[in-house]
Amino acid sequence: MSLNSPDLSVNLGGVRMKNPVMVASGTFGYGPEYADLVDLNRLGALVVKGISLEPWRGNPPPRTVEVASGLINAIGLQNPGAEGFLRDYLPFLRQFDVPVIVNIWGRTVEEYAAVAERLSAADGLTALELNVSCPNVKEGRTAFGTNLPMFRRVLAAVRLKTRLPLIPKLAPDLSQIKAFAQAAEEEGADAISLINSIPALAIDIETRRPVLGNRTGGLSGPAIKPIALKLVWEAAQAVRIPIVGMGGIASAADAVEFIIAGASAVAIGTANFSEPTTALTVMDGLREYLIRHNLGTVKELVGALRC
Amino acid sequence: MSLNSPDLSVNLGGVRMKNPVMVASGTFGYGPEYADLVDLNRLGALVVKGISLEPWRGNPPPRTVEVASGLINAIGLQNPGAEGFLRDYLPFLRQFDVPVIVNIWGRTVEEYAAVAERLSAADGLTALELNVSCPNVKEGRTAFGTNLPMFRRVLAAVRLKTRLPLIPKLAPDLSQIKAFAQAAEEEGADAISLINSIPALAIDIETRRPVLGNRTGGLSGPAIKPIALKLVWEAAQAVRIPIVGMGGIASAADAVEFIIAGASAVAIGTANFSEPTTALTVMDGLREYLIRHNLGTVKELVGALRC
Amino acid sequence: MQLETVLILEHRDYGAGYRLLKVAAPGIAPQVQPGQFVHVRVPRLNDAVLRRPFSVFQAQADTLSILYKTVGRGTAALAALAAGQTVGLIGPLGHGFPLDGPAERVPVLVAGGYGMAALYLVAQRLPRQGMVFVGGCSAQDILGIEDFTALGWPAHIATEDGTRGVRGLVTDVLDAWLGEGRQSRTPEFFACGPNGMLQAVGDRAQAGGWTAWLSVDRHMGCGVGACLTCVVKCKAPDGDWVWVRSCKEGPVFECRQIQWEEES
């Protein structure tokens, strides 16, 4: 390994990635959508939009609204269901040499377990990301993402049904993030990812109604970056399993901040919408940073915050 | 009352305000700082920077850092102490016809009670805002702002020591805001205010150190507006006492959103730094909004969200 | 579909409150089909996280142009750009208007607002000649009639205040034309404008047993089908309904696909 090509590879709790930059669930479709613009083989991993056991319609529009340096979304997890995904998208995805992580969700513990089981039986999927934190489906966030015992139950149930690496995606809980991270580790998670979008509201002052069809939604984008970074740093101090950091990453400098705070990998979400090649430019910029700082591997940077 | 001059006055749990637009603690000094630029008599109320029993030095610099649509601050509550405030600033403030709300904090329940008692004995102060949620003093947020029993204890202790209207300022807890709002109401608060800045981190990737002297700080400004609005809306559904809404308000439209969500008054924080007259332009814009919408009083707009 | 940083060749007022932005887009321009759009990254709008979608007005060889109106902060920032500067595009995007309808059908274009911009390429590229119906509030809202008459397409104009053409809605003029039995041949509608207008055109098409292609306008996130922001309620094969992406399966839908009920 020469100094000019630092080693970007990471092993994320069993997910072997060429580089630590992935695309975040719900912001990159199921793969084909951006394939004309982004060479999927270059991505560290591709996390697909949240999948449930059965197809799900999602929320009425408007589903997103742009706010200062951010986006509020309330898509409501529209998806073709596990069978639809396996039939319509998996064959496409298998053409590429990229780890495919499926983001899953359910309305009950049983649904979580069932979708995990069904997807684990398919060939060509690398890991499961457990979305217990989506602010846009009533059942999700209230029941699992902010209730520690429920969080443990759903995790334990899914763990029994899959041998794939399991990555719970934490809700951005400001006061209990360590507790959730530790619970994830104790229940056998292979990694954790954070943060999901933050519950938010926008009001149309002319109609006096919420702007979004679902009333509230989740805030993402650069606006939440400093909050996400703080939570990743806290979580990293609480667990030994690797962390996928996300929230407002738009540049290599942003990604480096998350890695220094303790993330082993990062995910690009909202930034894909304005610049679909963000993951690639982040990757290139990260490589340059490592070279400039004389680091042979990205692992040396993980958690390198000096306090 | 003619249709051309809607009634902007509000009674905020005993604080009689000419209009519902105040300036937020820590962003407007103690009064004199902006007095050349803003006619203090026009403000709905002036909330001064957090005061403790004894003088307090605050955190080492850097104390603020600008981020996307926001500011992270870790001032650390530097203040001249109750006696210093009463001696150096109260005489100045008493020249104006504006309600003066003193934001107070302490490191222990006893300190909170003592500073409340001392200030209540002074003449010319209108109300106390109880800062239990500052993310920049270890004792503050960890001990009181996110711990419900401690929150109740400090509130009860202060309540015994003052007859002034008491306004606890809630921490931006994403999952328990209703519980804190209700506890405040039960412990005899006259109003509540929210949100304080949100715990956040920024890292200097060249030095790999936190940018701020205190490591972490609190995020404020337009970036947090959608989160603040959601929390105000939730809190408004949980209590009957009036609410002071704040977080990223920079325009009359922003203020109207908070009022529709359930705030009886709003506070301008970070926006003062870029446009010191924000409170006045918000006030004027609010008046125009009421006229345009045929509303005779601002009270009719409070909580007018149609769901 | 591709990403392209393009040079601004021309940027000027075009009438009716619209501005023309013409760019050199050698990658995108030759691929454009009528009714497709480009997703524009507005420079300097540094607190914006989304691009802005605009129909391609004209596309010729390596250049393309859009016609837009300043309605908010993105279009205002766009308006501040000058020739010689660059802007980022993704395009061409979406499914546009199909031009391969049977030769005996008379193409009938119906436009409101920027609809004229979205429909120009239909008129220019259709092998058959047709006519165009345009509506607006007032004479100064009527955009680009000359571009159509230059192609030899007659234009029927309606304004709500009667300052240009017939006083009334565009559908009034359309109804008059339909009612007068002038359609010696079967009409095929191509429409772009406000929802009410689109629905009205669709209603007439369904009543007459004709085809109507409607280009809908929905707020967009990604523009490429990834985010599920831009959905339209469509009929499902099984009689049920489903949310369909207007950036990918649309923005042009046949009127029978859309389920207007319950839509705002």
Next chain:
Amino acid sequence: MQLETVLILEHRDYGAGYRLLKVAAPGIAPQVQPGQFVHVRVPRLNDAVLRRPFSVFQAQADTLSILYKTVGRGTAALAALAAGQTVGLIGPLGHGFPLDGPAERVPVLVAGGYGMAALYLVAQRLPRQGMVFVGGCSAQDILGIEDFTALGWPAHIATEDGTRGVRGLVTDVLDAWLGEGRQSRTPEFFACGPNGMLQAVGDRAQAGGWTAWLSVDRHMGCGVGACLTCVVKCKAPDGDWVWVRSCKEGPVFECRQIQWEEES
């Protein structure tokens, strides 16, 4: 102190990588004292929540100017403005350099970086003539010498690479001057530049029993004393120390006020 929306009269390169921005500020300009600054609201930087502080370089009648270098996004956005546009100012701010020192003192100005801009009004308005010491990395970093020589003030220049003036630090030239015993009269220092330079000047002043006025550069929030962002560690009367606002009590401090130890 007042808020003023001012018209840009002139905006051009000034050498050493700096640009001159001259505005009509009839409210602020006549009030400016040497060493004071203005807090600038940079237009179009719509995700910025803070203004940017700049020393007033020249102030004459109703106009004032600043000299700035593009170092980040705020100054880059500033650089894109043209004469005829407007910009928002708060000013004049802070406590500047006192000009009422005893007549027998020789004013000695010491500048690094934009220090020349902060010190020009001192030279122009002081009733006594003095001299100026300037340091930089290289010849192309030396800003605005001509402005001082035009006032009849001799300039001593040091560059680290020796491309202009003496090779070395500005304090080397200063030490040489001090050492040569040329100070028939007592020097009074006025300095603006990097912390290391300020501290070195202060050390010499304290050693010699002279006065040194140092203008410090701290990141600022409000600029008016309200936010407590810009603090400098200062000695307290009781021997202890305290954080003092550089936007209000500063940016100019006498060297004995500042407690440099423990500062980065």
